[in-house]
Amino acid sequence: MSALVFDKVRVSFGHGARKFTAVHDVSLRVPAGRSVGLVGESGSGKSTLARAAVGLCEPRSGSIALDGTELVNARGRALALRRRVQMVFQDPSSCLDPRMSVGASLVEAIRAAERRDRRPGTVAGRSAQITGLLESVQLPSAKAAEYPGALSGGQRQRVALARALAAEPAFILADEITSALDVSVQGSVMNLLKDLQAERGFGLLFISHNLAAVHYLCDDVAVLRNGRLVEAGATADVLHTPKEDYTRELLAAVPRIGEPLFA
Ligand SMILES: Nc1ncnc2c1ncn2[C@@H]1O[C@H](COP(=O)(O)OP(=O)(O)OP(=O)(O)O)[C@@H](O)[C@H]1O
Ligand SMILES: [Mg+2]
Secondary structure, eight states, rough: EEEEEEEEEEESSSSSGOOOOEEEEEEEEOOOOOOOOOOOOOSSHHHHHEEEETTSOOOSSEEEEEETTTOTOOOOOHHHHHHHEEEOOOOOTTTTTTTSSSHHHHHHHHHHHHHHOOOOOOHHHHHHHHHHHHTTTOOOGGGGGGGGGGHHHHHHHHHHHHHHHHHHSEEEEESSTTTTSOHHHHHHHHHHHHHHHHHHHOOEEEEOOOOOHHOOOOEEEEEEETTEEEEEEEHHHHHOOOHHHHHHHHHHTTSHHHHHHSS
């Protein structure tokens, strides 16, 4: 896999006088194995751009391609390829069925990957995969028997990550995955994501309001404002010497106890 490429992507909602364009011709490249931070104030279009990549909303124009294969309106082989792009959401409850045990939820994701790759699985093989996936997200295998309601927010987010990993993703789009968590577990989920990326080599689009987290995790940063890309570049350049006033304002808005924000 070489890159997930957004090219002049435009996403609008509604029609006629009620038409609202949430993403305006945004071009962005997430190279394989790299992490790109996507920042911008609330409503700037970050989630919409990511959702378009996994087919949760449809661009009016532009292209989203994985290794040159168009993912918009994907069918057949392109749809199978699109499943290599996995999105993880702020609220893990949104992707975990409360009536399904953690193990059943992971089996569902494992079976989806088997169908995609047209390979038959076995009960024993899936069971071993569940243990492996839980281990990857640092959860004991006994959690397979539990239901989401019995897990902490951090544990639920780890299960959501394990579900994404079951798809053997080439790219993970992480949308505010630590924002709903207690501050005390935010760091451990971020470290986990960093370790998983180093180990598995997926490309990462990391959407966050937490600029310190973006600084810690991301090689590059893209800044969105009102659906438009206003600045992009290496993290150190964009966050230490921003070119745009808007980026400076975002940085200035970060509450901090003492200086500096970044080490
Ligand atoms: N399904 C929808 N129908 C209509 N408008 C939508 C829809 N989804 C998003 N929008 C609008 O598109 C704009 C961008 O929303 P989006 O969720 O992408 O922002 P965001 O940058 O992710 O914000 P936040 O940081 O709060 O998550 C917002 O004005 C939002 O109200
Ligand atoms: Mg969002």
